[in-house]
Each structure stands twice: as structure tokens, then as C-alpha cells.
Amino acid sequence: MSGQLLLARPGDPSPKHLHARFELVDASGAPLLVHFVDQRTFGGLALAGVDADGIPDPVQHIARDPFDPLFDAAAVARRITSRPSGIKRQLLDQTIVSGIGNIYADEALWRAGLHGERRGDRLTKPAVIRLLGHAHEVMADALGEGGTSFDSLYVNVNGESGYFERSLNAYGREGQPCRRCGTLMRREHFMNRSSFSCPRCQPRPRTTS
Ligand SMILES: [Zn+2]
Incomplete structure (x- = not known):
């Protein structure tokens, strides 16, 4: 119902309602942050297996x-x-x-x-x-x-x-x-x-x- 995955670079201010941060690298090798932001806290994160097409089990x-x-x-x-x-x-x-x-x-x-x-x-x-x-x-x-x-x-x-x-x-x-x-x-x-x-x-x- 709400919540966003937002891209950011290291050093960018942390958004409000930040619940998780993933530190990745983009295609050029530069560091890239993915912020999971959820104002209404209806969202969730889970680790799950994927099928042959990459679709998560849940x-x-x-x-x-x-x-x-x-x-x-x-x-x-x-x-x-x-x-x-x-x-x-x-x-x-x-x-x-x-x-x-x-x-x-x-x-x-x-x-x-x-x-x-x-x-x-x-x-x-x-x-x-x-x-x-x-x-x-x-x-x-x-x-x-x-x-x-x-x-x-x-x-x-x-x-x-x-x-x-x-x-x-x-x-x-x-x-x-x-x-x-x-x-x-x-x-x-x-x-x-x-x-x-x-x-x-x-x-x-x-x-x-
Ligand atoms: Zn008409």
C-alpha cells in the first residue's frame, strides 16, 4: 500500500522512515545505495528462493x-x-x-x-x-x-x-x-x-x- 525503494549515492542524506539500506555497485562499478523507505510500515522485506525465471517463491x-x-x-x-x-x-x-x-x-x-x-x-x-x-x-x-x-x-x-x-x-x-x-x-x-x-x-x- 505504500513504501518505496529509492536509489541514492553514498553521502546523500538518509531519507525519513528509512528501514533498510542495501549497498550495491552499479553497472559502471560505482557504489549505489538502495533505500527501503516505508512511511506507513505496511511493507516488509524477506529473503526468498527464486524459480528458473527468477520469480520469488512467495x-x-x-x-x-x-x-x-x-x-x-x-x-x-x-x-x-x-x-x-x-x-x-x-x-x-x-x-x-x-x-x-x-x-x-x-x-x-x-x-x-x-x-x-x-x-x-x-x-x-x-x-x-x-x-x-x-x-x-x-x-x-x-x-x-x-x-x-x-x-x-x-x-x-x-x-x-x-x-x-x-x-x-x-x-x-x-x-x-x-x-x-x-x-x-x-x-x-x-x-x-x-x-x-x-x-x-x-x-x-x-x-x-
Ligand atoms: Zn464518449
Whole structure:
């Protein structure tokens, strides 16, 4: 929920809430520090074994994220389209695909023109592969702008916040015109959170799971 791994050089001031420091060398042989900083102390550190792909044992149940070179969009789409549960719920299910949070799910669904309650098993595999492509694209765009910082604790490895919220097309835009069609964006309840979508570009499905 919080906590950061921040890069530093020897002699840099220690950040507040520093819990662990790793002294490494970078590719050029220069000393490099990695600070584990955790303001809310929800984080933890552990030594664990890894499998042949380098995945630590305690996170074997977490699916690959779309940036992983071994991410298999066709296999993920096969899984999603075999299940009746809503497409947004599946995008957020870390056992199916990891790394896509509430904000980026809404952005990907807006780009794809899909309502989040569309059932996985009512979608075609190509449509889901396109949706996963949109998720990858929106997260790549966000990384390019340093991420989305509604919370000052979300920073990159250099401790900088991002500005991607200015580029959001769906999330947080209730009552504002859709950037594609001008219809006013809506907000709906979703698992103790909110979903933002365009009523025209993303019509609600007739049947939900
Ligand atoms: Zn629209």
C-alpha cells in the first residue's frame, strides 16, 4: 500500500522512515545505495528462493504484468474469456494479470470502449487482447510521465512524483465531457471504489455476472 525503494549515492542524506539500506555497485562499478523507505510500515522485506525465471517463491501466485517479456496476452485472454465475471474485476485480479490498478483499468476500458461490467465470457479473445494492449499502452504513457500521483507517497526510484493525472481520460472525470464524444462522464460504485466511464462510448451490458 505504500513504501518505496529509492536509489541514492553514498553521502546523500538518509531519507525519513528509512528501514533498510542495501549497498550495491552499479553497472559502471560505482557504489549505489538502495533505500527501503516505508512511511506507513505496511511493507516488509524477506529473503526468498527464486524459480528458473527468477520469480520469488512467495509471489508465485501473482500473474505476470503486461511489461514482463514472458507476458502471454493470448493466454490471459483465453482465461478471461472463459470466466463469467466482469472484465474490470478480472483486470484487477492479480492471479490473472498483475500491475493494473483501478485507475489504469478505467483508462484501458475507456480506450477500448468497453464497460467494466461486460462479462469476460461474452467478449472475444481479440477484443480482450486489444484491451490488454490498451492497458500496457496507458501504463507505458503513465511511466513516461512519472506515474499518477494522487498520493505523495507514490514516487519513482528518484523520489519524484508524476504528472500523469493531467492525461487521464476516464478516472476522476465524473460530469466532465468525454474526450472522444463529448457525453458527460459517469461514476459508478465498484468494489468499495469508483469506476469512471462514458455512457455513450462504454454502454452498460444487458447482462452482467
Ligand atoms: Zn464518449
